[in-house]
Amino acid sequence: MISISSMTKSFGPTAVLRGIDLNIEAGELVALLGPSGSGKTTLLKIIAGLEWPDAGGLVVDGKNWLALSAQQRRIGFVFQHYALFPHMTVRDNIAFGLSVRPRAERPGKSVIAAKVDDLLGLLQIAHLADRFPGQLSGGQRQRVALGRALAIEPAVLLLDEPFGALDAAIRRDLRRWLREVHQKTGSTTLFVTHDQEEAFELADRVVVMGEGRIEQIGSADQIHDRPASPFVARFMGAVVELPVTLRAGRAEAAGLDARAVERRAMADGPARLFLRPDAIALEADPASPWRLTHKASNGAMIRATLQQDGGLEIPVDLPRHSAPDLSLGSAYRLRPLTGAVFSFDAAPQADAARPLPILKEKRL
Amino acid sequence: MTSAAAPIRAKRVLPGFTLSLGTTLLYITVIILIPVLALILKGAEIGPARFWAIVSSPRAVAAFQVTLIAAAIATVFNALYGLLMAWVLVRYEFPGKRILDALMDVPFALPTAVAGLSLTALFSSNGWIGAWLEPQGISVVYTIWGIALAMAFTSVPFVVRTVQPVLEDLDPGYEQAARTLGASEATIFTRVVFPQILPAWLAGCTIAFARSLGEFGAIVFIAGNLPFQTEIAALLAFIRLEEFDYNGAAAIALVLLFFALVLLLVSNRLQAWAARHRGA
Numbered sequence: 001m002i003s004i005s006s007m008t009k010s011f012g013p014t015a016v017l018r019g020i021d022l023n024i025e026a027g028e029l030v031a032l033l034g035p036s037g038s039g040k041t042t043l044l045k046i047i048a049g050l051e052w053p054d055a056g057g058l059v060v061d062g063k064n065w066l067a068l069s070a071q072q073r074r075i076g077f078v079f080q081h082y083a084l085f086p087h088m089t090v091r092d093n094i095a096f097g098l099s100v101r102p103r104a105e106r107p108g109k110s111v112i113a114a115k116v117d118d119l120l121g122l123l124q125i126a127h128l129a130d131r132f133p134g135q136l137s138g139g140q141r142q143r144v145a146l147g148r149a150l151a152i153e154p155a156v157l158l159l160d161e162p163f164g165a166l167d168a169a170i171r172r173d174l175r176r177w178l179r180e181v182h183q184k185t186g187s188t189t190l191f192v193t194h195d196q197e198e199a200f201e202l203a204d205r206v207v208v209m210g211e212g213r214i215e216q217i218g219s220a221d222q223i224h225d226r227p228a229s230p231f232v233a234r235f236m237g238a239v240v241e242l243p244v245t246l247r248a249g250r251a252e253a254a255g256l257d258a259r260a261v262e263r264r265a266m267a268d269g270p271a272r273l274f275l276r277p278d279a280i281a282l283e284a285d286p287a288s289p290w291r292l293t294h295k296a297s298n299g300a301m302i303r304a305t306l307q308q309d310g311g312l313e314i315p316v317d318l319p320r321h322s323a324p325d326l327s328l329g330s331a332y333r334l335r336p337l338t339g340a341v342f343s344f345d346a347a348p349q350a351d352a353a354r355p356l357p358i359l360k361e362k363r364l
Numbered sequence: 365m366t367s368a369a370a371p372i373r374a375k376r377v378l379p380g381f382t383l384s385l386g387t388t389l390l391y392i393t394v395i396i397l398i399p400v401l402a403l404i405l406k407g408a409e410i411g412p413a414r415f416w417a418i419v420s421s422p423r424a425v426a427a428f429q430v431t432l433i434a435a436a437i438a439t440v441f442n443a444l445y446g447l448l449m450a451w452v453l454v455r456y457e458f459p460g461k462r463i464l465d466a467l468m469d470v471p472f473a474l475p476t477a478v479a480g481l482s483l484t485a486l487f488s489s490n491g492w493i494g495a496w497l498e499p500q501g502i503s504v505v506y507t508i509w510g511i512a513l514a515m516a517f518t519s520v521p522f523v524v525r526t527v528q529p530v531l532e533d534l535d536p537g538y539e540q541a542a543r544t545l546g547a548s549e550a551t552i553f554t555r556v557v558f559p560q561i562l563p564a565w566l567a568g569c570t571i572a573f574a575r576s577l578g579e580f581g582a583i584v585f586i587a588g589n590l591p592f593q594t595e596i597a598a599l600l601a602f603i604r605l606e607e608f609d610y611n612g613a614a615a616i617a618l619v620l621l622f623f624a625l626v627l628l629l630v631s632n633r634l635q636a637w638a639a640r641h642r643g644a
Binding site for chain 2 (some may be wrong): 048049050069070071072073074075076077079081083084085086087088089096097100101132133134148149152
């Protein structure tokens with residue numbers, strides 16, 4: 001089990017981690033999800049022993065890892081650009097972690113060779129064993145990098161943007177395959193990504209990070225349906241932000257029918273409603289202040305732009321085949337299918353979906 | 365109207381190929397090929413028997429020996445020191461680093477005769493360093509060590525300047541990866557870092573050795589130039605020239621050239637072997 005407590009880290013004047021508390025269970029597959037600059041890679045490197053925090057604790061299986069060097073931690077780290085040793089064959093790359101052990105702990109040559117053969121089989125790259133990394137494709141290098149990390153039977157497997165440099169089709173393949181490898185090896189795995197789809201598809205739990213803090217921890221559904229902060233809501237694609245008035249937990253505004261949005265146990269008053277452009281339905285309503293100013297189709301979806309009298313402009317994505325006939329200049333009522341309400345003040349919500357170590361919400 | 369069957373000719377993306385290649389070929393011919401050809405012709409004029417007699421004369425053999433041994437000593441020293449220097453300049457931050465970096469170019473910039481003179485002054489029995497070494501029974505000036513010293517001085521930048529950029533470009537990820545895999549710092553150097561700078565290092569050492577073979581200006585001041593003891597091959601060729609024995613000079617020079625070529629060949633094979641993983 002990995003236990004991270006009150007961890008902070010600055011690079012010069014820039015605070016990269018502002019107090020991280022996180023527990024990861026043995027055997028879990030966890031994603032650190034966040035935009036670039038959220039501190040997720042720094043956190044991963046601290047766990048690996050490649051960076052050191054300014055303050056905080058890192059305890060793994062009861063041992064204080066901050067007192068151990070990277071060499072002593074026995075982790076498997078898969079680098080974003082793989083960092084395979086270019087002068088070694090695939091076989092030697094995978095064997096590296098075993099062959100550099102001190103003589104007393106080093107397995108015999110035949111044991112190492114057998115282990116490497118096992119991994120080559122598991123990773124489905126046996127035919128590449130004698131090639132050099134320069135002769136491999138990106139996806140093959142990724143497998144070798146994982147094999148090299150797995151060879152030492154790591155206590156924790158860490159992956160930095162594991163599929164970031166690959167194209168979409170290979171990425172999907174490798175994702176499914178990584179999931180299988182995780183099931184077979186059972187090692188506690190933590191990976192960093194900025195790709196939501198990747199995080200949600202692969203991980204048991206997703207940790208959303210923003211600006212050096214953990215914003216929310218949860219499953220795909222939890223984070224989707226109940227974002228814990230405006231940051232998470234925006235990051236999850238709820239880029240439409242409407243000023244509303246809360247009355248009895250229900251968001252109200254002119255031209256808005258928010259009956260489908262869950263009620264919130266929040267005080268009446270002004271609030272913000274966050275919506276995804278693809279979770280808004282439109283209904284003709286001459287009384288609505290929203291007018292259609294633009295529409296364009298990409299074949300599957302119609303992207304409509306609506307403007308309020310006040311000048312506020314929002315995008316709405318509708319499936320083309322089930323969309324109503326939209327005419328430019330007409331007035332429409334917004335009927336969100338889901339949405340998240342947050343009050344205007346900067347303090348955390350009392351009823352935020354998951355009570356987490358979310359500190360202050362930063363205005364972006 | 366052009367006929368439809370006109371062959372399609374790909375246009376060169378980069379213009380000026382003919383002109384730029386022509387210029388370089390002309391340059392190489394005038395500066396390198398013609399002098400080398402003249403040297404070979406001059407040496408060949410005298411026929412194999414006479415050639416062999418000149419280059420196998422005791423004085424010439426002694427000169428070749430001194431030159432090769434001193435160059436070997438200088439190169440071994442530079443190989444180690446140059447590697448260390450490149451490592452220090454790339455891997456550590458310290459005040460005065462830029463000055464040190466600039467100092468590495470001094471041997472290139474300094475006229476070699478000036479270098480020879482100041483080394484002689486320093487290491488002679490009444491020089492700053494010589495006065496201290498002499499009582500210990502170590503004499504540098506007028507010995508093969510002095511020759512090696514002068515060679516080392518003029519050729520060390522070759523090693524530093526070939527290794528340095530490669531070391532700078534080395535992805536720190538390799539070392540981090542090795543660290544996470546449990547490798548000690550010493551193992552990381554020998555198994556991860558060194559193999560990757562090996563080709564550059566070999567190339568640097570080769571140029572340093574070749575340069576040492578031909579070094580003249582710095583050595584004549586510190587060597588004493590005693591025939592059979594501290595007379596280098598380049599000086600012997602020069603002496604033959606002064607005696608208007610052009611064939612003798614050319615014969616000795618040709619042998620030096622031969623050594624340098626053999627060395628370059630061996631070095632190229634070694635580099636190709638060290639960089640075999642790059643051919644992909």
